Amino acid sequence: NAGVTQTPKFQVLKTGQSMTLQCAQDMNHEYMSWYRQDPGMGLRLIHYSVGAGITDQGEVPNGYNVSRSTTEDFPLRLLSAAPSQTSVYFCASSYSTSREKLFFGSGTQLSVL
């Protein structure tokens, strides 16, 4: 059972470049989300989805797009990378109803030069 899989593990971008961070889960979770982790600031929610075809903004959505065409996949897109987006990104998923446990991927470390 793979759980939550994120790719790539590391990425370096130049300012203005675009890229997609991939996230996939094989637990049939309806809820999926993206967080960014910055030193001294904990984790902040970027975007989330409560099911296929449904996405919504979190606390820090600017500069990021998401889509949810399948239950399994929830990619995060940076259309024009900025140095302020240098961070560690985590994808997390959970069951949709009363189960509260969030399962995290191992993270993507992104540097924007």
Place this chain on the structure above:
Amino acid sequence: GEDVEQSLFLSVREGDSSVINCTYTDSSSTYLYWYKQEPGAGLQLLTYIFSNMDMKQDQRLTVLLNKKDKHLSLRIADTQTGDSAIYFCAERGGKDTGRRALTFGSGTRLQVQP
């Protein structure tokens, strides 16, 4: 918005007990969590407590919740070097049902000295 605060660093000797503290502001919190993050890894759920409980014990871990003071603590008995990690407190507010988002503290780095 709601806030979760933790001290940034704790150092203990192997075999001692560790106590990591957390305060939060959301009075409607339903669940409170402790996550562990080892270097280069994602967050792993250690334990959680429902807001109508005041204590939960799971092997070496004891969670205490003082809802009146909005204070949560994690006690690790007989701390081992493998417990060295960053520990995140998180809460899920009752008003947040649709988003199912957690509000995280900034993490407490636990250093266990042999």
